[in-house]
Amino acid sequence: xxxxxxxxxxxxxxxxxxxxxxxxxxxxxxxxxxxxxxxxxxxxxxxxxxxxxxxxxxxxxxxxxxxxxxxxxxxxxxxxxxxxxxxxxxxxxxxxxxxxxxxxxxxxxxxxxxxxxxxxxxxxxxxxxxxxxxxxxxxxxxxxxxxxxxxxxxxxxxxxxxxxxxxxxxxxxxxxxxxxxxxxxxxxxxxxxxxxxxxxxxxxxxxxxxxxxxxxxxxxxxxxxxxxxxxxxxxxxxxxxxxxxxxxxxxxxxxxxxxxxxxxxxxxxxxxxxxxxxxxxxxxxxxxxxxxxxxxxxxxxxxxxxxxxxxxxxxxxxxxxxxxxxxxxxxxxxxx
Amino acid sequence: xxxxxxxxxxxxxxxxxxxxxxxxxxxxxxxxxxxxxxxxxxxxxxxxxxxxxxxxxxxxxxxxxxxxxxxxxxxxxxxxxxxxxxxxxxxxxxxxxxxxxxxxxxxxxxxxxxxxxxxxxxxxxxxxxxxxxxxxxxxxxxxxxxxxxxxxxxxxxxxxxxxxxxxxxxxxxxxxxxxxxxxxxxxxxxxxxxxxxxxxxxxxxxxxxxxxxxxxxxxxxxxxxxxxxxxxxxxxxxxxxxxxxxxxxxxxxxxxxxxxxxxxxxxxxxxxxxxxxxxxxxxxxxxxxxxxxxxxxx
Numbered sequence: 184x185x186x187x188x189x190x191x192x193x194x195x196x197x198x199x200x201x202x203x204x205x206x207x208x209x210x211x212x213x214x215x216x217x218x219x220x221x222x223x224x225x226x227x228x229x230x231x232x233x234x235x236x237x238x239x240x241x242x243x244x245x246x247x248x249x250x251x252x253x254x255x256x257x258x259x260x261x262x263x264x265x266x267x268x269x270x271x272x273x274x275x276x277x278x279x280x281x282x283x284x285x286x287x288x289x290x291x292x293x294x295x296x297x298x299x300x301x302x303x304x305x306x307x308x309x310x311x312x313x314x315x316x317x318x319x320x321x322x323x324x325x326x327x328x329x330x331x332x333x334x335x336x337x338x339x340x341x342x343x344x345x346x347x348x349x350x351x352x353x354x355x356x357x358x359x360x361x362x363x364x365x366x367x368x369x370x371x372x373x374x375x376x377x378x379x380x381x382x383x384x385x386x387x388x389x390x391x392x393x394x395x396x397x398x399x400x401x402x403x404x405x406x407x408x409x410x411x412x413x414x415x416x417x418x419x420x421x422x423x424x425x426x427x428x429x430x431x432x433x434x435x436x437x438x439x440x441x442x443x444x445x446x447x448x449x450x451x452x453x454x455x456x457x458x459x460x461x462x463x464x465x466x467x468x469x470x471x472x473x474x475x476x477x478x479x480x481x482x483x484x485x486x487x488x489x490x491x492x493x494x495x496x497x498x499x500x501x502x503x504x505x506x507x508x509x510x511x512x513x514x515x516x517x518x519x
Numbered sequence: 520x521x522x523x524x525x526x527x528x529x530x531x532x533x534x535x536x537x538x539x540x541x542x543x544x545x546x547x548x549x550x551x552x553x554x555x556x557x558x559x560x561x562x563x564x565x566x567x568x569x570x571x572x573x574x575x576x577x578x579x580x581x582x583x584x585x586x587x588x589x590x591x592x593x594x595x596x597x598x599x600x601x602x603x604x605x606x607x608x609x610x611x612x613x614x615x616x617x618x619x620x621x622x623x624x625x626x627x628x629x630x631x632x633x634x635x636x637x638x639x640x641x642x643x644x645x646x647x648x649x650x651x652x653x654x655x656x657x658x659x660x661x662x663x664x665x666x667x668x669x670x671x672x673x674x675x676x677x678x679x680x681x682x683x684x685x686x687x688x689x690x691x692x693x694x695x696x697x698x699x700x701x702x703x704x705x706x707x708x709x710x711x712x713x714x715x716x717x718x719x720x721x722x723x724x725x726x727x728x729x730x731x732x733x734x735x736x737x738x739x740x741x742x743x744x745x746x747x748x749x750x751x752x753x754x755x756x757x758x759x760x761x762x763x764x765x766x767x768x769x770x771x772x773x774x775x776x777x778x779x780x781x782x783x784x785x786x787x788x789x790x791x792x793x794x795x796x797x798x799x800x801x802x803x804x805x806x807x808x809x810x811x812x813x814x815x816x817x
Contacts, residue, residue: 194648201649213665220665323799327791329741331748332766332784335773342774404799412806451651454680455738458656458745465749466770473749476660480753485664492657499652 187511195504199497206493207254210241210485218243223267224483240264263490268482273490276475281494282365283351284471288453288460290368290391295399296449300442302399303406304433310411319407322400330459334393334466341389349468352383390467394459398452402445409444413437443513450506454499534804535797544796551790555607567597568605568760581776591778593769603783606760610790613674613747613761614740618732620678621685628682629689630724634697634716643686650683659746670761673746677739688731689724696720733801737794744787762787 213220218238225233242250257263263273302318309315341348352360352367356379363370368387371379413419414437422432461473472491479488535541554561562568567576576596584591590599632643659676666672696702696719705715744763751759752767762783769779 194645197645198649201645205649209661209665224664319799323795324788324792327737327741327788327795329744329748329763329766329784329787329791331745331763332780332787335766335770335780335784339773339777408802408806454652454654455742457654458742461656462745462749472657476657476749477753480660480663480668480750483664485661488657488661488664492654492661495654495657496652499654503648503652 188508191504191507191511195500198500198504202493202496202500203255203258206258206489207251209489209492210254211250217241220483220485223485258493263493264486266479266484266487268478268484268487273486276487277490277494279365280471280475280491281498283469284457284460284464284473285498286366286368287387287391287394287464287469287471288456290387291395291456291460292398292449292453294391295395296402296445298395299399299402300406300445302403304410304438306403306407307410307414308429308433310407315407319404322404325396325400326404328396330393330397331462331466333396334390334463337389337393338466348386348389351386351469352379356382386467386469390460390463390469393463394456397459398449398456401452402448405448406441406445409441410437413440440514443510446513447506447510450502453502457495457499531801531805535800538800538804540796541800544793544800547789547793548797551607551611551786551793554604555611558604558608562598562601562604564598564601565605568601570597570602570760572597581772581779583776584778590782591776593779594772594776599765599778599782602760602765603762603786606762606765606783607786607790609670609759609761610740610744610763610787613670613743614736616674617677617681617739617743618736620674621681622728622732624678624682625685625687626689626721626725626728629686629728630693630720631716632686633690633693633695633724634702634720635712636697640690644690647683647686647690650680651687653680655680655742656746656749659750663750668750670759673743673750676746677742681739684735685728685731688728692724692727693720696723730801730805733794734798737791737798740787740791740794 210221211217216234218234218241219225221241222230222233222237238244242253245253261274263277265271266273266276269276302322306315306318352371356376359374359376360367360370360379361374363373367383368380371377371383410433414433419432419437422436427436457472461471461476464471464473465477472495475487475491478484479491558568559565564573564576567573572595576592576598579592579596581594581596582588582592588598588600590603592598593602628643628646632640632647655677658679659673662672662676663669702715702719705719706712710718744761744766747759747761747763748767748770751761751764752770765783766780766787769776769781769783772779
């Protein structure tokens with residue numbers, strides 16, 4: 184057991200190193216001139232100056248090993264340069280936006296995992312009935328709706344109703360809000376301001392539910408599928424003949440093998456929900472990774488995009504590792 | 520009747536064919552494939568569909584849906600129906616390319632890792648672990664700045680992240696095959712390892728991964744469209760008729776010309792739904808215990 188955790192931790196560390204190498208390749212092995220890309224593809228009279236500055240920042244005039252060493256040092260210590268689009272340190276912007284996206288994603292997953300699990304169990308127990316068929320079809324349909332489009336339709340519907348739940352919080356609260364954690368829900372609670380809390384919650388729920396649509400119904404369908412499979416195994420027949428009730432059988436025995444798999448599924452889907460969160464944020468005009476990418480693309484802000492890539496991948500690697508560890512605890516048969 | 524047939528019953532595809540959901544899904548996909556193939560002929564204004572702002576379009580301006588333009592016209596007057604029909608080619612092509620690319624890379628690397636073992640196994644598994652959690656949309660953004668935005672960038676960035684999925688499945692299967700008798704025998708007979716890998720491991724590994732890719736096609740389509748929505752709506756030329764890009768372009772005018780992003784999105788939903796219906800049928804029919812259609816017996 185301890186050996187497993189040690190190996191997993193080692194793998195995690197080596198992945199971080201590998202990620203740094205990928206980031207290095209993205210910056211230094213750019214087609215054409217790396218300094219030109221790093222400076223944001225400048226044009227105009229002062230372009231040459233900007234490119235030279237970027238070249239010095241990247242250490243392109245230094246020998247290769249100095250370049251690599253300084254890059255690794257800079258990247259792992261979080262000094263990622265200045266954003267061209269926002270004119271502020273990249274680290275500050277990326278972390279701030281990342282927290283906004285994380286708030287949205289965490290909220291979505293807190294809703295979707297339990298909800299998906301319950302819907303799935305419900306469908307598995309009523310397999311073949313009308314309600315199962317209806318739920319299955321609507322899950323399939325809800326999975327097929329692109330989240331950005333759903334968000335646009337929702338915004339349009341809310342707009343017609345006269346509601347505009349845009350942004351993360353009402354602008355007039357923004358000056359008062361002290362950012363302790365960066366999660367507005369927590370910050371407003373820490374400030375003991377229920378009105379701010381409710382306002383940010385009301386703005387969080389519509390986009391979060393749209394992001395949650397995919398994991399919820401994906402998990403529901405998965406649980407329906409695996410649980411129905413398990414309910415035909417021999418041990419179920421034996422348990423029923425021994426008089427075990429249906430509820431006990433499902434929750435105590437059959438679900439036990441399903442839950443670790445559901446957690447792993449949630450971990451894998453997290454990567455894809457991340458894309459959903461980015462696009463839904465753009466539609467709801469929330470700050471977050473989506474807006475960072477849009478601004479970065481508009482200004483060719485390469486330092487910002489590479490830093491975003493690094494931070495987001497790092498967190499997703501961490502999520503994957505955490506899921507592996509939790510799964511190992513729940514199901515000791517898992518091997519690395 | 521062969522032994523396998525007697526044990527497993529009729530082949531999966533034959534059983535799928537008897538299901539209504541499979542037929543509906545297949546119908547949707549076939550119709551869309553036909554639309555994609557015939558769109559230059561079927562579309563009322565094919566050159567507007569490809570992105571050209573014609574003289575007629577300029578005079579027309581943005582129009583709501585009507586008999587002449589069932590899906591309306593966009594902000595510069597191009598017929599949205601034509602653009603959606605032509606757009607099917609771009610969306611389906613990108614999806615197919617992503618799946619084919621990831622399948623090729625994933626199956627090859629996964630099969631080799633499982634069969635060869637040793638350093639190759641460790642190395643390939645490391646790369647799988649490294650590439651699996653990379654966020655496709657951020658990779659796409661980085662590559663757009665590096666090599667410029669476009670269809671090939673989107674396809675490349677998705678292949679870069681998606682192959683690891685298939686490699687993992689292929690790896691698990693080929694690892695099991697490594698110890699089976701027919702593989703051992705052909706090794707003992709003196710066949711080269713590369714020959715065994717290509718003739719015995721690869722064909723057996725490919726089929727579960729191909730099935731998985733059928734189940735994935737809806738996710739790939741939506742992922743392609745999300746990236747195109749984000750990147751296309753910012754930097755790509757507004758004349759690219761891909762469905763995701765069209766929704767992104769129309770999103771700017773959503774409160775005035777809602778039809779610009781509504782209809783391409785509707786086609787995305789329909790296509791993904793068709794793919795998912797097929798995938799559901801295949802996965803249920805290939806599981807022996809789910810094939811039984813009766814209800815829970817206790």
